[in-house]
Amino acid sequence: MRVELTVNGEPLLADDVWEGESLLYLLRERLGLPGSKNACEQGECGSCTVYLDGVTVCACLVAAGQAAGRQVVTVEGLTDRMTEPAALHPIQQAFLDAGAVQCGFCTPGLLVATHDLLARLPAPTDEQVRESLAGNLCRCTGYEKILDAVRLAAGRLAADASGGHGRNAAGPKPGDQR
Amino acid sequence: MTGPAITEQVGTGTARGVGSSPARPDGVLKVTGQFAYGSDLWMDGMLWGVTLRSPHPHAVIGSIDISAALATPGVHAVLTHADVPGRNLVGLEHADQPVLAESVVRYQGEPVALVAADHPEIARRAAGRIVVDYQVLSPVSDPRTALDAAPLHPGGNLVRRVKIRKGDPAPVADVVVRGEYRVGMQDQAFLGPESGLAIPDGEGGVDLHVATQWLHVDQQQVCTALGLTPDRVRLTLAGVGGAFGGREDLSMHVHGCLLALHTGKPIKMVYSREESFFGHVHRHPAWLQYEYGADSSGALVYARGEICLDGGAYASSTGAVVANAATMGLGPYDIPNVHVDCYGVYTTNPPCGAMRGFGAVQAAFAYEAMMDKLADALQMDPVALRIRNAMSEGSRVPTGQLVDSAAPVAELIGRVRDLPQPPAPPTAGPVDLRQLPGGVGNTTHGEGVRRGVGYAVAYKNVAFSEGFDDHSTARVRLEVAGGTPIVTVHTAAAEVGQGLVTVQQQICRTELGVDTVLVHPADTTVGSAGSTSASRQTYVTGGAVQHVCALVRARVLELTAALPDLPGTPVGLRDGAVVDADGAALIDLAELLGDQAVERTDEWRHRRTYPIDPETGQGDAHVQYSFSAHRAVVDVDVELGLVKVIELACAQDVGRAMNPDAVLGQIQGGSTQGMGLALMEEIQVVDGKIVNPSFTDYLIPTILDTPPMPIQVLENPDPHAPFGLRGVGEAPTVSSGPAVLAAIRAACGHDLTRVPVRPQDIIG
Ligand code: FES
Ligand code: FES
Numbered sequence: 022m023r024v025e026l027t028v029n030g031e032p033l034l035a036d037d038v039w040e041g042e043s044l045l046y047l048l049r050e051r052l053g054l055p056g057s058k059n060a061c062e063q064g065e066c067g068s069c070t071v072y073l074d075g076v077t078v079c080a081c082l083v084a085a086g087q088a089a090g091r092q093v094v095t096v097e098g099l100t101d102r103m104t105e106p107a108a109l110h111p112i113q114q115a116f117l118d119a120g121a122v123q124c125g126f127c128t129p130g131l132l133v134a135t136h137d138l139l140a141r142l143p144a145p146t147d148e149q150v151r152e153s154l155a156g157n158l159c160r161c162t163g164y165e166k167i168l169d170a171v172r173l174a175a176g177r178l179a180a181d182a183s184g185g186h187g188r189n190a191a192g193p194k195p196g197d198q199r
Numbered sequence: 200m201t202g203p204a205i206t207e208q209v210g211t212g213t214a215r216g217v218g219s220s221p222a223r224p225d226g227v228l229k230v231t232g233q234f235a236y237g238s239d240l241w242m243d244g245m246l247w248g249v250t251l252r253s254p255h256p257h258a259v260i261g262s263i264d265i266s267a268a269l270a271t272p273g274v275h276a277v278l279t280h281a282d283v284p285g286r287n288l289v290g291l292e293h294a295d296q297p298v299l300a301e302s303v304v305r306y307q308g309e310p311v312a313l314v315a316a317d318h319p320e321i322a323r324r325a326a327g328r329i330v331v332d333y334q335v336l337s338p339v340s341d342p343r344t345a346l347d348a349a350p351l352h353p354g355g356n357l358v359r360r361v362k363i364r365k366g367d368p369a370p371v372a373d374v375v376v377r378g379e380y381r382v383g384m385q386d387q388a389f390l391g392p393e394s395g396l397a398i399p400d401g402e403g404g405v406d407l408h409v410a411t412q413w414l415h416v417d418q419q420q421v422c423t424a425l426g427l428t429p430d431r432v433r434l435t436l437a438g439v440g441g442a443f444g445g446r447e448d449l450s451m452h453v454h455g456c457l458l459a460l461h462t463g464k465p466i467k468m469v470y471s472r473e474e475s476f477f478g479h480v481h482r483h484p485a486w487l488q489y490e491y492g493a494d495s496s497g498a499l500v501y502a503r504g505e506i507c508l509d510g511g512a513y514a515s516s517t518g519a520v521v522a523n524a525a526t527m528g529l530g531p532y533d534i535p536n537v538h539v540d541c542y543g544v545y546t547t548n549p550p551c552g553a554m555r556g557f558g559a560v561q562a563a564f565a566y567e568a569m570m571d572k573l574a575d576a577l578q579m580d581p582v583a584l585r586i587r588n589a590m591s592e593g594s595r596v597p598t599g600q601l602v603d604s605a606a607p608v609a610e611l612i613g614r615v616r617d618l619p620q621p622p623a624p625p626t627a628g629p630v631d632l633r634q635l636p637g638g639v640g641n642t643t644h645g646e647g648v649r650r651g652v653g654y655a656v657a658y659k660n661v662a663f664s665e666g667f668d669d670h671s672t673a674r675v676r677l678e679v680a681g682g683t684p685i686v687t688v689h690t691a692a693a694e695v696g697q698g699l700v701t702v703q704q705q706i707c708r709t710e711l712g713v714d715t716v717l718v719h720p721a722d723t724t725v726g727s728a729g730s731t732s733a734s735r736q737t738y739v740t741g742g743a744v745q746h747v748c749a750l751v752r753a754r755v756l757e758l759t760a761a762l763p764d765l766p767g768t769p770v771g772l773r774d775g776a777v778v779d780a781d782g783a784a785l786i787d788l789a790e791l792l793g794d795q796a797v798e799r800t801d802e803w804r805h806r807r808t809y810p811i812d813p814e815t816g817q818g819d820a821h822v823q824y825s826f827s828a829h830r831a832v833v834d835v836d837v838e839l840g841l842v843k844v845i846e847l848a849c850a851q852d853v854g855r856a857m858n859p860d861a862v863l864g865q866i867q868g869g870s871t872q873g874m875g876l877a878l879m880e881e882i883q884v885v886d887g888k889i890v891n892p893s894f895t896d897y898l899i900p901t902i903l904d905t906p907p908m909p910i911q912v913l914e915n916p917d918p919h920a921p922f923g924l925r926g927v928g929e930a931p932t933v934s935s936g937p938a939v940l941a942a943i944r945a946a947c948g949h950d951l952t953r954v955p956v957r958p959q960d961i962i963g
Contacts, residue, residue, distance in 0.1 A: 165863075
C-alpha cells in the first residue's frame with residue numbers, strides 16, 4: 022500500500038508498504054529517518070517515541086497505515102533547521118551539557134518525551150519528571166544526568182521565555198507545520 | 200627528556216585536556232538522531248538477513264530441509280552449516296561453538312540456518328519454512344550436577360576450576376559464620392540491538408560494519424569461519440548502543456558475511472529484543488557457599504568459599520570469569536588464611552560470559568553478606584568491622600600479590616557512612632505515593648514500611664590478567680590545515696557509550712597542546728586495541744595514545760631543536776606552540792610544520808601479569824584494582840515485600856578523574872546495574888528455556904526505580920598507570936547490589952540469600 026503523511030513538517034510518501042509494518046519501520050527504513058530508535062519494538066522502552074498529531078506515542082506500536090494523513094514529529098524535527106547550521110533545541114543542548122548522553126540509544130526518545138513534558142509542565146518537580154519519563158529506559162546513565170538535563174532545559178526555556186532571547190521557548194509545537 | 204611528565208610540568212597542554220569534561224565528539228549527532236548505530240546502516244540493494252534458532256535446549260539434528268524456504272518469493276539465500284567455508288567453530292577463549300549447528304544443538308536459541316530476503320518479514324517467514332528434524336534430548340540444566348552428566352563437549356563438562364590456597368589449611372576462629380547464596384542470570388540489556396551491515400567487495404572479500412566491543416578478535420574469528428585472510432575481512436565499528444560485556448562474543452558477524460558472500464549483496468541484520476536475549480551471553484548464575492571466621496576482636500582469621508558458575512552451552516569467557524570470581528572472591532580485606540574453590544561448567548543453559556563486573560559481582564553478594572553476619576555475631580558495627588579488616592596499600596591479596604598502590608578501602612566506606620542520611624520516611628500527613636514502595640500502585644500509605652541502611656565495599660581487577668598479552672595500538676598524526684594544527688587519533692578501540700572518544704581527544708590535547716583533535720573511525724586498518732571491557736580502555740588505549748603522542752612530540756621537539764636562533768630550549772607543546780620549560784612559546788606548530796605531517800603508530804602494554812599456580816592460585820595475576828563502596832538506604836514494605844531504594848551513595852577511588860563528568864556517568868550507570876541485579880533483573884530459565892525474553896518480563900530499572908546517587912570521587916594516583924588513573928566502569932556494579940541487599944536485610948530482618956531478591960523472600 023501507499024502511505025502519505027507529514028513528518029517534521031514535510032509531506033512524504035512511501036510505496037509498497039506491507040500492512041504489518043510499524044510507523045517506526047516506515048520512518049527508519051523507508052523514509053530515511055533512523056533517528057527514532059528500535060530498542061524493543063514492543064512498547065516497553067520508549068526509544069521510538071515520536072509525536073503523532075501532537076501526542077507522544079511509541080512508533081513501534083503504531084501501524085504504518087494508521088499514520089496515513091497524519092502529522093509526525095521525530096527527534097530529527099526538534100532541531101531548528103531554518104538556521105544554518107541547524108540550531109539544537111535547548112533540550113538537545115541541555116542533554117549534551119548535562120552529560121546525559123552516553124551510548125545515546127535512549128536519547129532520541131527521551132528528547133521527544135522531555136519536549137512533551139516541558140510543553141505540559143514547564144517547571145516540573147523531580148517526581149513529575151520521573152513519572153513522565155518512566156516509559157523511557159536508559160541502560161547507561163542511571164538517569165541522574167538525565168534528570169540534570171531536564172532541570173537544565175526547563176530552567177533555560179523558562180529564562181528564554183521571560184528574558185525573550187528570540188528563541189521560541191516551546192520549540193516546535195507538536196505536529197508543527199513548517 | 201620527552202617523557203609525558205614534561206607537559207605536565209609546564210601545565211596542561213591546552214584547555215579541554217585531561218581532567219576536564221569537554222563535549223563528546225559524537226554528542227551532536229546523538230541528540231539530533233544522526234548518529235549511525237549498527238541498526239541504522241543502509242545501502243542500496245541490500246537484503247535482510249535473519250537467523251533460524253533452535254527451539255530446543257538440547258537436541259540431535261537429523262536433517263534440515265531448506266527447499267520450501269528457498270522457494271519463497273523474495274528469498275535470495277538459505278544457508279546451513281554446510282555453507283560455512285572455513286572452520287565451523289568460533290569462540291573467545293575456546294573455539295567450541297559452531298557458526299551454524301551441525302549435528303547437535305546445545306541451547307535454546309542456537310543458530311541453525313540463515314535466510315536473506317528483500318524484506319525482513321519475508322526472511323522471517325521463510326525461516327519458519329525451514330524444516331529441521333530434531334531428536335530432543337534431555338537438557339543438562341543444573342550446573343551443580345553437570346560434572347556427572349554425559350559430556351556435552353569432547354573435553355567433558357568442566358570449563359575451568361581455580362583453587363586459591365593461602366595460610367593455615369585448618370584455621371580455628373572464635374566466631375564462625377556460614378551462608379549459601381544464589382545469584383541469578385543477569386542480562387546486559389544494552390538498548391541498541393545486535394546489528395550490522397556486511398558488504399561483499401566483489402572479489403571474495405567482505406567489509407563488515409558492526410556494533411561490537413573488540414574488532415580484532417571478531418576479525419580473527421570471522422576469518423577462521425570464512426576461511427579468509429585478514430586482508431579480505433575488514434571490520435569497521437558501527438555505532439554501538441551500549442555493550443556491558445554482551446558484545447564481546449560474535450553475534451551476526453559471521454552470519455552476515457556468509458550471506459553477503461553468498462548473495463553478492465549487502466546484508467543487514469538486526470536482532471529483535473527477543474532474539475537479543477538469545478543472541479548474546481549473559482552474566483553467569485552462581486551458587487556460593489561461604490564460611491568466615493574471626494577472632495573476638497573482629498579480625499578475620501579465615502575465609503572459605505566454594506563457587507559454582509553456570510557457563511551454559513559454550514565456553515565464551517567462562518575460564519576468565521572463573522579466575523576472576525576466585526581471585527576477587529573474598530573482597531578487599533586482609534585475610535590470613537584462605538581456601539577458595541571456583542569452577543565453571545558446561546550445561547545446556549544459555550551461554551554465559553562477560554558482563555560488567557565479570558565474576559566479581561556474584562562473589563561480592565556472598566562476601567559482603569558474610570561480613571554483615573560476622574558483624575552481627577560479634578555485635579560490631581558492620582562498617583567498623585569492614586574498616587577493621589580493610590585491605591590497604593602494602594596488603595597481600597589472597598593470590599599473594601602485593602597491593603602496590605593506594606587501596607583506600609577504609610576511607611571509602613567511612614566516606615559513604617559519613618554522608619548525611621536522606622530524610623526519614625513520612626509517618627503522618629499526606630504521602631507522595633511515588634516515594635513509597637509500590638509507588639502509584641497505591642499498595643501502602645506508609646503502613647508496614649521499614650527503613651533499612653546497608654553497606655558494601657568491593658574491588659575489581661582492571662584490564663586483562665593472568666599473563667595475557669594485553670595491549671593497544673594507536674596512530675597519531677599531527678598536521679596543519681587552514682593554518683591550524685590538527686591532530687588525528689586512530690585506534691581500533693570500541694566506543695560503546697562510555698566516552699572513550701572524548702578521553703582520546705583529551706589525552707591528545709594535553710600531550711600535544713593542540714585543541715582540534717579528530718577521532719578517526721575505529722576499524723581494523725590499525726592494530727588491535729584489545730577489548731572494550733574489564734574497565735581497561737582508558738588505561739590501555741589511553742596509555743597507547745599517550746605513548747604515541749609522546750613519540751610525535753619527540754619528533755616535533757627534534758624538528759624545533761634543529762632550528763637556528765631559538766630563544767630557549769624546546770621541552771613541550773602547549774596551545775599550538777612549542778614551549779620552553781617556563782611555558783614560553785618558541786614557535787607556533789603551524790609555522791614549524793608547514794605542510795609536513797608527523798605521524799607515529801605504536802603498541803603499548805600495561806605492566807606484565809603472570810599465570811596463577813594451578814594448585815594454590817598464587818601469582819601476580821592482576822594489573823590494578825579499582826575500589827568502591829556503597830551505602831544503600833531503602834524503604835521496604837515488609838508486608839508485601841516491595842522495595843523502594845531511597846538513596847544509593849557511592850565513593851570510589853579513580854586514581855585520576857580523566858573526565859570527571861564521564862566518571863560520574865560510569866559510577867551512576869554501574870551502580871544502577873548492580874541495583875537492578877539485586878532487585879529485579881533475572882533471566883529465568885526453566886529446563887534450559889528462557890521464559891522471559893522481553894522488556895515486558897525482564898525488568899531493568901526505570902527512572903522511577905533509580906534513586907538519587909550522591910558520589911564521592913577520590914583521586915589517589917596509581918604510579919604504575921598512565922596519568923595515575925584507575926579503570927572506573929565496573930567496581931560500582933560490584934558493590935552497589937550487595938549494599939542494597941544489606942539494606943533490605945536490615946529493614947526486614949530476614950537472611951536474604953537469593954539475588955535478585957523476590958517479594959516472597961522479604962516477607963519470609
Ligand atoms: S522500540 Fe518502541 S517502545 Fe521500544
Ligand atoms: S545512554 Fe545508553 S541507553 Fe541511555
